[in-house]
Amino acid sequence: MNSFADEGPRGSGGVHCTKYTCQVEVLAPGQPGASQTDSSGGTEGSSSSDAGDSENKNVCTYKLVDPQPPAGSLDWEGHEPGDGAVYEQTCGWGGLDGDTIVRMVWLAEPPEQETIAPVVLAQRAVDSMALLGPDIASPRVAGRYTVGVPMWMWVNQSATTYGPNTASASAGGVTVTAIAKVSKIVWQMGDGSSVTCVGPGTPYKGSSDMAESPTCGHRYSKTSADAPGGRYSVTATSTWTIDWQGGGQSGQLEEIRQSDTQVAVGELQVVR
Secondary structure, eight states: OOOOOOOSOGGGOEEEEOSSOEEEEEOOTTSOOEEEEETTSOOOOOOOTTTTOGGGOEEEEEEEOSSOOOTTOGGGTTOOTBSBEEEEEEEEETOSSSOEEEEEEEESSOOOOOOOOHHHHHHHHHHTTOOOOOEEEESOTTOEEETTSOEEOEEEOOTTTTOOEEEEEEETTEEEEEEEEEEEEEEEOSSSOEEEESSSOOOOOGGGTTOOOSSSEEOOSSOSTTSGGGSEEEEEEEEEEEEEEETTEEEEEEEEEEEEEEEEEEOOOOOO
16 A cells, blocks of 8 residues: 655645545634544545524523432532532524424523513414314305395304414523414405404304394395305404413414305295
8 A cells, every 4th residue: 555645734734644544634714723534544524614604503592400400410510509500401403493402401600592582482382373264163055044034153162263272482491371262253244244253153043043143143135146156255254362471571462364165045935
């Protein structure tokens, strides 16, 4: 096997080989020199081009462990209780919304942490709720409705379609909890009129006969014969009101969701 040697100055970087190994020296502007040795005869290099890329930086948050680990725990890293403190460290490359690593670390002083506004955490909590539009129970697509006859409108209730729905989000030692509930539903009836209901509506019972709905209803004055497809397009739009608190603050957010259905409205046929 031949032996090669770089005759250039060692302080300027380059390749330096002996009989079995090669050493690579890489000098980056403004950076101290670095070298790595590949004992197999190959070479390795490293790049620091991402060092100034803010989008790729490692983002970490810390939460004080409470209660602290007992004396002698490995989490103290050889220190005694009272000498600094043990924290739960959560780190994510480029942010905390993707893959993260969680571990216990000892720190001599409380860490500086990225400040995240509580309202931002509140929105994260809301986004995790997967809120939906109204789950329309009535009017039904298969139903037959009549001009002048009271229509009762109501929705099925669940955590994602009506509430209440509760979720939390945490970052930087701050936790925000949000509670969402539908505060009103506005029904666009397809005939140019709208109805605003502040509750889910009242399910119809056969014993109610021709009575008006006590909470949410409508009465059509003309048939849907001239509407596209012979049916009125009905849209129910819910307003979600979200109350949140955490990080010493509180506030309210609003989300809008909607659902659609089709309604056939005919005339009462009189048999003589």
